Amino acid sequence: xxxxxxxxxxxxxxxxxxxxxxxxRRSVRRFLQDKSxxxxxxxxxxxxxxxxxxxxxxxxxxxxLTGVTIPEKFGGLGYGQVELGIVFEEMGRAxxxxxxxxxxxxxxxxxxxxxxxxxxxxxxxxxASGEVRLAVAANESLSDWSIDEIVTMSKGGVETxxxxxxxxxxxxxxxxxxxxxxxxxxxxxLYIVDGSDPSLRKTLQPSLDQTRKLAVLTFDSTPARxxxxxxxxxxxxxxxLAKALVSLASEQVGGAQRILEMAVEYAKTRNQFGxxxxxxxxxxxxxxxxxxxxxxxxxxxYYASWVVNNDPAELPTAAYLAKAFCSEAYFSAAAExxxxxxxxxxxxxxxxxxxxxxxxxxxxxxxxPAFYREKLAQAIGI
Numbered sequence: 312x313x314x315x316x317x318x319x320x321x322x323x324x325x326x327x328x329x330x331x332x333x334x335x336r337r338s339v340r341r342f343l344q345d346k347s348x349x350x351x352x353x354x355x356x357x358x359x360x361x362x363x364x365x366x367x368x369x370x371x372x373x374x375x376l377t378g379v380t381i382p383e384k385f386g387g388l389g390y391g392q393v394e395l396g397i398v399f400e401e402m403g404r405a406x407x408x409x410x411x412x413x414x415x416x417x418x419x420x421x422x423x424x425x426x427x428x429x430x431x432x433x434x435x436x437x438x439a440s441g442e443v444r445l446a447v448a449a450n451e452s453l454s455d456w457s458i459d460e461i462v463t464m465s466k467g468g469v470e471t472x473x474x475x476x477x478x479x480x481x482x483x484x485x486x487x488x489x490x491x492x493x494x495x496x497x498x499x500x501l502y503i504v505d506g507s508d509p510s511l512r513k514t515l516q517p518s519l520d521q522t523r524k525l526a527v528l529t530f531d532s533t534p535a536r537x538x539x540x541x542x543x544x545x546x547x548x549x550x551x552l553a554k555a556l557v558s559l560a561s562e563q564v565g566g567a568q569r570i571l572e573m574a575v576e577y578a579k580t581r582n583q584f585g586x587x588x589x590x591x592x593x594x595x596x597x598x599x600x601x602x603x604x605x606x607x608x609x610x611x612x613y614y615a616s617w618v619v620n621n622d623p624a625e626l627p628t629a630a631y632l633a634k635a636f637c638s639e640a641y642f643s644a645a646a647e648x649x650x651x652x653x654x655x656x657x658x659x660x661x662x663x664x665x666x667x668x669x670x671x672x673x674x675x676x677x678x679x680p681a682f683y684r685e686k687l688a689q690a691i692g693i
Contacts, residue, residue, distance in 0.1 A: 326613050328397070336397045342374060343405040349662050355408035356521035356665075360485050362409040370409070371441025377411070378439030381419060386436030392554065392619035396561035396612065403565030406665055408522050410444045410482035416558035417481065418445025421490050421551040425501055425539035434488065434503070446486030446506070448477035448528050449548055456677045458492060458499075458548055463530065465493040465500060467541070472532040473502055483526030484513050491535065498542030502535035510534070520672035522665065553630040554619055556677065560612040560633035563641040563673055567605045570644045570666050574598055574651045581653075588651075597651055601644045608640035631687040635680040638673060645670035 328336070346366045355361055371377040379395050381387020388394075395415070402411060419438060422431055422445075437443035450456045451463065456479070463475025473493045483489065489504040489511070504511060510533040516525040539547060575598055578589030588594050615633040618625045645667040649656040656663050674680065 326610065328393075332394065332397060335394060336401060338374065339376070339398055339401045340404075342370075343401055343407060347405040347407045349406075349665070352406050352408055352522060352665065359515050359524075361482070361522070361524040362485065367409055367444075368441045370411070371439065375439070377415060377441055378435075379415065381435050381439050382423075385431050386439040392557060392616045393613075395558060396616035399558045399561040400565035400568075400612075403562035403669075404569040406522050406566070406669060410446070410485055412523070412555075412558065412562070413447065413482035413486065414438060414443075414445045416555045417447040417551065418488075418490055420554045421447055421501065421547055422538065424547040424550040425543065427539045430503065430536075430538045442487075444482070444485060444487050445490060446480050446483045446488075446526075447490045447548075447551075448480045448483065449492045450479060451475070451477060453478055458545060461492055461494045461499050461544075463491065463493040465495040465502060465535065465537075467495045467497070469537045471495075471502070471535055471537065473504070473530045473535045474532055476527065476529045478516060478525075478527050480516075480526045480528050482524055483528050484515055484524055489528065490538070491530070492544045492548060493535070495541050499544040500541045501538045501544040501547050503538055504530070504533055504535045508533050518672065520668040522669055523672060552677065553626050556630040556634040556683075557612070557615040557619055557626075559673060559676065560608070560615060560630075560637040563637040563670070564605070564608050564612045566666055566669055566673075567601075567608055567637075567641045567644045570641075570648045570663075570670075571598070571601050571605050573663065573666075574601060574644075574648045577652055594651060597647050601647055604640040604643055608637045611636045628687055628690045631683040631690065634677070635683040635687065638680045642667075642670040642674045 346369070355363065375388050376398055378387030379390050379398060380392065383389040419435065422435065434443055438445065449458050451461065463473055463477065465471050465473045473491060475493065477491070486506045488506050491502045491504055492499055493502055510531045512529040512531070514527045516527050518525045575589070578594050578598060579587055581588045589598070611633040615629040618629040649663050649667060652661065652663055655661055
């Protein structure tokens, strides 16, 4: 895309990527084409761990992907959300099975939001090198992603223990360290827990999308260390969540783009009544509608990515808009792709369903599109 948009401050946002960013994209795409073909996705999704440690180490040490947005003083590349968005777009396109979203979009952002220099100096260089994989255990409700009521308890203090249970922990089964929201006498705090501690029980949680593993984590007087202030956990989480929604939107855009390509390729090669099905008006309309949705989703995700580092005051509204629109665009494209593929598209064995499941799980992750449209309306005073 080469379009530009003027934002409220008069600043101009260029939606075209520069040559360095395009080369970065090409490098990431080549790596993922080699390491995450559909055959490998299918192999990993059948395992409990859901990722290849060797590929994870290559991502960290060959391309520096685990340290994209980690500041240089903490051992990272020091890039911004635009570059991270490129990575997530390519990973969404490839359906990469790895604890990248949980570590980078959730864990790294949450730790940086805390402003705890000591904790960042200790853990973020290890994240950048691939030695530490993070998971975030925040919500406790089985019906939504709310953090309004935190029952998991800490005894208070910097060195403490926590007890309680957390569902829907993304990549919680394989994380080396867990960032946990827990109540204490001063409010809700953020704590870090060793993922291998024997008092921590990890249970794989069945889900529709097997390419993104969820776990239930149960803490039983598990040793933990406070990060940041004792009452700052909820604030850190909300700051992290806005950035994570932008990364998720970028991932959805990548998946939607690949779906569009799949549909168009099939419409060109599948013949019916002596001609390609893409020549029929109904199929043309489906593909055209998908294209409009995908390009619009790109605009929402790219703008939100720009906002993260250039206009933080606009981040909540941009993130809510991107999450709502990109979620619906991705799921709609996934459903239409199955329709265009016809009978074969309805079989679970077809690759279209891998994207369909990812699209549905991403759509409801952290809240539905309707939930974020309501939050957007509230944010802009409607």
